[in-house]
Amino acid sequence: AQSVTQLDSQVPVFEEAPVELRCNYSSSVSVYLFWYVQYPNQGLQLLLKYLSGSTLVESINGFEAEFNKSQTSFHLRKPSVHISDTAEYFCAVSDSGGYQKVTFGTGTKLQVIP
Amino acid sequence: EAGVVQSPRYKIIEKKQPVAFWCNPISGHNTLYWYRQNLGQGPELLIRYENEEAVDDSQLPKDRFSAERLKGVDSTLKIQPAELGDSAVYLCASSPRILETENTIYFGEGSWLTVV
Numbered sequence: 001a002q003s004v005t006q007l008d009s010q011v012p013v014f015e016e017a018p019v020e021l022r023c024n025y026s027s028s029v030s031v032y033l034f035w036y037v038q039y040p041n042q043g044l045q046l047l048l049k050y051l052s053g054s055t056l057v058e059s060i061n062g063f064e065a066e067f068n069k070s071q072t073s074f075h076l077r078k079p080s081v082h083i084s085d086t087a088e089y090f091c092a093v094s095d096s097g098g099y100q101k102v103t104f105g106t107g108t109k110l111q112v113i114p
Numbered sequence: 115e116a117g118v119v120q121s122p123r124y125k126i127i128e129k130k131q132p133v134a135f136w137c138n139p140i141s142g143h144n145t146l147y148w149y150r151q152n153l154g155q156g157p158e159l160l161i162r163y164e165n166e167e168a169v170d171d172s173q174l175p176k177d178r179f180s181a182e183r184l185k186g187v188d189s190t191l192k193i194q195p196a197e198l199g200d201s202a203v204y205l206c207a208s209s210p211r212i213l214e215t216e217n218t219i220y221f222g223e224g225s226w227l228t229v230v
Contacts, residue, residue: 009154036221043118043205043221044157090156101170102219104156 002027002093004105012111013081021076021108023065023091030096033074035065038088038107047089050074051096061085086112116140118222120206126228132194135225139187139208146183147219148174148191149205157205163189196229203227 005024013019025031032051036044048059055067065076074091091105119138127133139146144165149157160179162170165186174181178197183189193200203224210218 004156041223043207043223045221046218049218092156101159101162104158106154106156 002031002095002103004091004093004103006091006105006108008108009106010109010111012113014113015083016080018079019077019081019085019110021089021091021110023074023076023105025072025074025091025093027072027093027095032094032096033065033067034092034094034102035059035063035074035076036090036092036104038090040087044090047076081110081112083112083114085110118206118208118220120204120222120225122225123223124226124228126230127196129198129229130195132192133196133227134190134192135204135206135227137189137191137206137222139189139206140220143208143210143220144186145209146189147205147207147209148181148189149207149221151203151205151224153202160191160204193227196227198229201227201229 003026007022034049035047037047038044048057050057050067058064063078065074067074088107088109090107092102094102121136146163148160150160151157159173161174161181163183166183179193181191203226205221205224207219207221
């Protein structure tokens, strides 16, 4: 069974400052990794994902995440945040073979301060 | 392209009353999921369907929860009777066939349940 740990429940950051949201996972097999974003009163939307290939993946709105197998991490970063990035971010993991059951972390609330 | 549609968006009921949630997945998606998201937590899978077959319902509290997907398209999740601890957001999601390499789950906006 796999699991996901998001150590930071809330991360306040000033607008235009950089941010890193941490995610660590555990699994005995190869994995796929995801970041989802949830804006207030909305469902989850896929932000980016790692399936294979390059360990650095990017989203269309400036976020990036790097798969680090040795540290079992998939931290999310953005060099300069905007007010509109205020949301809750969920890291998720699934096994890469067979039925890929997706397990979510507890989420990190990113609060961008003007 | 229409996304995953859920209704109702919000529901307030008294404990011991029944409640039902409806979901219409993205057209062509064979896999449908029901997740429950408690306040301050991530989504937890309740049940997964492949077409009309429930292939993973191990986390569904079967004494009070039931679900169906009769024609392999839309689905209904029912709680009867509801308890105070059932207050949560119920998320429906869908994805293409699980054997495809792109394993992306698309979520609806959720049905927010408050049991009083």
